[in-house]
Amino acid sequence: MPQLELVATLEGHQDRVWQASWHPTKTVLATCSGDKTVRLWAPISQNDFSTWQCIDTLEGAHKRTVRSVAWSPHGNELATASFDATTGIWENDARDNSWECVATLEGHENEIKSVAWSSTGALLATCSRDKSVWIWEVETDNDFECLSVLQEHSQDVKMVAWHPTQETLASASYDDTIKIWKEDEDDWFCVDTLQGHTSTVWSIDFNAKGDELVSGSDDKTIRVWKMYEPNNTQGIATPYGQPVWKTVSTLSGVHDRCIYSVAWSKVHNHIASAGGDNVIRVLAKDSETLDDNAPSWNVVASVKNAHGVHDINAVAWFPTDKHGDWLASVGDDGVVRIWRLIAD
Template identity: 75%
Template structure:
């Protein structure tokens, strides 16, 4: 039977861990915590994946919890989003392998919940409890210009995620909706509002091609959305020449409590979700499904008490084929766990 095998438990944070972010090309994991630090972890040796060391602690830039951490596409920079309403940009100096906070982005009026880089690294998005999404342009010499402040959500915005190939942004909110944002003549606008969840949308992730999106909610469901372009064969109605996103699958009855985080593997196509019920669930697309507009996903693996009695705040698949069967989870217990997805 498919199952998750625990590879390593990483200890060091002094408070709950909120998020983990894998380096795009190296076996390196960044984690952020209520202890106001980011820790960078890597295996002790090239072939020993059961023992990991903290190789760097990034601290001193934020006065409150660091809620989100994200690598740039090159892996040369890290962005950190904090409850102190600032976003930090960190750079590595290869000469002495030292990390420095080279820019602090200000403007949000309240706690920042999430930060995300676009696929090219030219744009950065942040979102906040102040109900806004900010889009920043990355300029030379560590300058960042705010291109747009998007204020169409009516509540706290929990997460932002960029399309894996295009400059299209998705945001998830306490107002139970997901919004899709696009640019037109230097102005950003809401191209679609995805409605269907009945409570806070905590997390979302695109599939490898960006044609589908999975969302996780306080309503204990996962929804898979598909993008339908104008004049689509299925006859799905679109408006103003914009694609429409439509729910094609709802996964319910699996988690017993709020689903805090979801990750769609870009390597194996599996969806991983974690919850306040302390479990990790893996969903695989049923190979017998023939209708691409009505797929069936099976819960093929459940790991209960993955962080003991503690909430699991984040889950993230390894981003490339080097270790495409790896998964990280982080929890209120202050621990980071590395798992291997074993198919049989």
């Protein structure tokens, strides 16, 4: 059986760590915390990945917890979402390799829970406790224009995630649903509402192709959803000529408590999950599955007490082949850990 091997433990945050985001190409990890900062971590040597150091601390832009951090697709900008209801845009000055907050996006009424860049970097999405999702257009000179405010969720919106290649957005909410959003004639609208979870949907992530989506919930289940295009061979109806999403796998018993984070590896197709039971699981699709519309998933690696007795708030796979077996985890203990998935 594969196993998760601990590579490094990173300490420095002064409060719980909420999220981790890998640089799109470099061996640099960004983490955000209740201590109002973002820390950037990198190995001391590219020949020795067992020892890491904090190479920069981004601070001063937020007055409250930084709940979410995301690299731009090109890796030269970071977006930070805070409980102070603002989103910070940070830019790297290559001349002295320093980071500066070059824009502050305002408009949400309450805590911002998540921020995400589209695959091209042309759009930014934020979501908030105020039940709304905002779509921002990235303009020149660090200007951002709000294109649309989406208000169809009935409760706190926990997370936003962009399709890996298209300008299609998914949002997960305290209202137990996931919504899929697309643009039509200069406005954004909800093309599908994914129902099935019986409690808060905390986390979502697309697979590499973007035709499947994984979700983790307070109902202690993981769901895998599949997209069906119009005129699909399964005969599934697609109203208004838009693709629809259906649950193809519901995984129970993987965790004993709330599932706070799910991450779908774009390299080896494994799903990692973590939550309130202090356990990290790695799931793989059963290779003997005959029906792609009803796949089986198996737990292939586990780490119990991965952050001691503390909740694990997020897991994140390295995005490219270079270190595709790396998984970062962050928790209420204020610690960041990097794991490596070792094949059997």
